[in-house]
Amino acid sequence: MPPIGIASRSTSVKQTATPKLWLMLVGVNQYQDDGLPSLSYSTVDCQGLAEALVDASAQFTQTEVKIYHDFAPQPPSLENIRASLRQITTAAQSIDTILFYFSGHGIVEPNAQQAFLCLADTQKSDLQNTALALQEILLLLGNSGVQNQLVWLDACHSGGMTLRGITKEPLLNATPKMVELLQQRAAKSKGFYALLSCDTNQQSWEFPELGHGVFTYYLMKGLQGEAADSQGLIYVDNLYRYVYHQTLQYIDKSNQQLRLINQQKKTKGETQLFREYPLQTPKRIVEGVGELIVGKRLTQATLGVHRRIGIVVEGLSISKTTLDISKFLGSSGDFALEYLPATKVSADRIKEAIARHLQQPASEVILLYLRGRIEETDAGEWLLLGENIRIKRSWLKQQLRLCTAQQIVILDCPVANTSLQDWVEDLQIDSHQGQCLIAYASPADAPERFAQKFLDTLMAATHTDGLSAAGAIAQLQLSLAGSGFPLYIWLSGTQGIIEILQAKTYTNTPETTTGLDLGVCPYMGLSAFLEEDSQYFYGREALTQQLIHQLRDRSFLAVIGASGSGKSSIVQAGVIPQLRLGKQIPSSEQWWIRSIRPGVNPLEALARRLGGAEGQGSRRETGFKCLFALASSFALY
Numbered sequence: 001m002p003p004i005g006i007a008s009r010s011t012s013v014k015q016t017a018t019p020k021l022w023l024m025l026v027g028v029n030q031y032q033d034d035g036l037p038s039l040s041y042s043t044v045d046c047q048g049l050a051e052a053l054v055d056a057s058a059q060f061t062q063t064e065v066k067i068y069h070d071f072a073p074q075p076p077s078l079e080n081i082r083a084s085l086r087q088i089t090t091a092a093q094s095i096d097t098i099l100f101y102f103s104g105h106g107i108v109e110p111n112a113q114q115a116f117l118c119l120a121d122t123q124k125s126d127l128q129n130t131a132l133a134l135q136e137i138l139l140l141l142g143n144s145g146v147q148n149q150l151v152w153l154d155a156c157h158s159g160g161m162t163l164r165g166i167t168k169e170p171l172l173n174a175t176p177k178m179v180e181l182l183q184q185r186a187a188k189s190k191g192f193y194a195l196l197s198c199d200t201n202q203q204s205w206e207f208p209e210l211g212h213g214v215f216t217y218y219l220m221k222g223l224q225g226e227a228a229d230s231q232g233l234i235y236v237d238n239l240y241r242y243v244y245h246q247t248l249q250y251i252d253k254s255n256q257q258l259r260l261i262n263q264q265k266k267t268k269g270e271t272q273l274f275r276e277y278p279l280q281t282p283k284r285i286v287e288g289v290g291e292l293i294v295g296k297r298l299t300q301a302t303l304g305v306h307r308r309i310g311i312v313v314e315g316l317s318i319s320k321t322t323l324d325i326s327k328f329l330g331s332s333g334d335f336a337l338e339y340l341p342a343t344k345v346s347a348d349r350i351k352e353a354i355a356r357h358l359q360q361p362a363s364e365v366i367l368l369y370l371r372g373r374i375e376e377t378d379a380g381e382w383l384l385l386g387e388n389i390r391i392k393r394s395w396l397k398q399q400l401r402l403c404t405a406q407q408i409v410i411l412d413c414p415v416a417n418t419s420l421q422d423w424v425e426d427l428q429i430d431s432h433q434g435q436c437l438i439a440y441a442s443p444a445d446a447p448e449r450f451a452q453k454f455l456d457t458l459m460a461a462t463h464t465d466g467l468s469a470a471g472a473i474a475q476l477q478l479s480l481a482g483s484g485f486p487l488y489i490w491l492s493g494t495q496g497i498i499e500i501l502q503a504k505t506y507t508n509t510p511e512t513t514t515g516l517d518l519g520v521c522p523y524m525g526l527s528a529f530l531e532e533d534s535q536y537f538y539g540r541e542a543l544t545q546q547l548i549h550q551l552r553d554r555s556f557l558a559v560i561g562a563s564g565s566g567k568s569s570i571v572q573a574g575v576i577p578q579l580r581l582g583k584q585i586p587s588s589e590q591w592w593i594r595s596i597r598p599g600v601n602p603l604e605a606l607a608r609r610l611g612g613a614e615g616q617g618s619r620r621e622t623g624f625k626c627l628f629a630l631a632s633s634f635a636l637y
Helices: 042-056 078-091 124-130 134-144 175-186 214-226 236-267 320-331 347-358 393-401 419-426 449-460 469-479 531-536 541-553 567-581 602-611 617-622
Strands: 021-027 063-068 097-103 106-109 114-117 148-154 192-196 233-235 283-286 292-296 308-314 336-341 365-371 373-377 380-385 389-392 406-412 435-440 487-492 499-501 592-596 626-630
Touching (some): 021 078, 042 097, 042 292, 063 078, 097 134, 106 124, 114 124, 114 134, 148 292, 214 233, 233 236, 236 469, 236 487, 320 336, 336 347, 380 419, 406 419, 449 469, 469 499, 567 592
Parallel strands (some): 592 626
Antiparallel strands (some): 435 487
């Protein structure tokens, strides 16, 4: 296989010499002419893309790189660029490949209608003598006889607007003229392939959170392996499709997030709103080119380090839905996830885990899903997780303030009162990275409504698009509309998209794993399964249904068996969780259910447990059903 070039399946011509890859990259931030506004990221675009190209071609034998930007030893002047380009096109052999990349201003000379690339010493008043004509570049490449020629340009601005959105004197849009010239050149060569950062009458956008122009950023990511096929090869067509999709998606998600933030600002009466980004769609110009390879991914390890952390705290009776959310976030969401059921861990461990993960310096995204109840006391409001685990709102806010990553905080608090809105308002912090808060109080008759809707939202997201926080909020608002219970939300941060699920292309989808370890042991050993262990209780579904069927028409049911045969487990982890759902026996979710251990004084134990029903006066007066599970031998209804 040649190092870079056309890998045609229809020919079997043997190479007698080693092809060479010539890379020439130019980036200009600062211009001597005040009429050409300075740019922010052209230099780093040039540096980053050069590194990505060199790494992608590391396994190839011959590569020569020439880089010109503001901080390079040789500045991006017209003399330097012209001399270097002539040297490369003269020295290159026919079997070689030349890649020319430019990031900076493009401009059209009004009289001659010629497209020029503006270099550091370009004078807008004398483009013919101080700028580099695109036609000159194409002529040099055409006369070189090199079979593979690639031209990548991030030099576009929209008609009627100024260069890259800077509000100075509007300049003529160079994109139509560039497209015309590139199409003419492509028609004359089967090995010519041009990429432009955007289409006619569009603008190239730069994003501070990316540190690059969005077009070049995704060129880099694609070359780093995200556009590679299953064999690790990076074809230029695959690279283009990857860059096109990712650029379009990033701007769409940015606008979706801005719209939601603007809605919040309007609600507060603010008039200074954020402007959305117009469309940007990268454009390719090619005719008759074969399967052009531009690089190869070295190893899977080069795709980056895991920097997404998730914590799910189950503070109510353990729910299979919550466990499924944890599994999904850990597998499809790429989170290094810790699942903490309050019935299994201590309060100190839960608080320590929350504080530890929120203060991880290397993390980019922290997701915190807390499922519990809001409790009001004289000392303030607490989030109750389990029977004895309480988290104060002020403590949680302090931990969020110490976090330097993007934050996604979800409060799933069934039967909470209106104070849930106070939690959302109080937990808001001024985070440069961005913060998403989502809170909902499911009704008593459907305590898992929010958890199920959130899981449905996760599972409905496509791998190629992922799921942004703004997108998740929009879906939840739609699915919970008309429920009678408000969804409380907050979204901040205009510097970067907050993503719950990252987008995956067909080339960078991770290998399927056989399972996900959430660190929870489902085996009870010699201990009985309790109600909170119901999600791990399998194999006795038929017996569970038989017992529930018996309870429909009988006021007494005894479950009798030898010691260790599983009597307590079937009642506590099988029957009781089904009764609490209220789906098989009408109104069984309202039954008063308690378990007792008779001990040496069974009647006294029963009296104490009945005494625990004090406070249920309204139920006593109207009559209510109760279920007792005697841990030693039988269930009493």
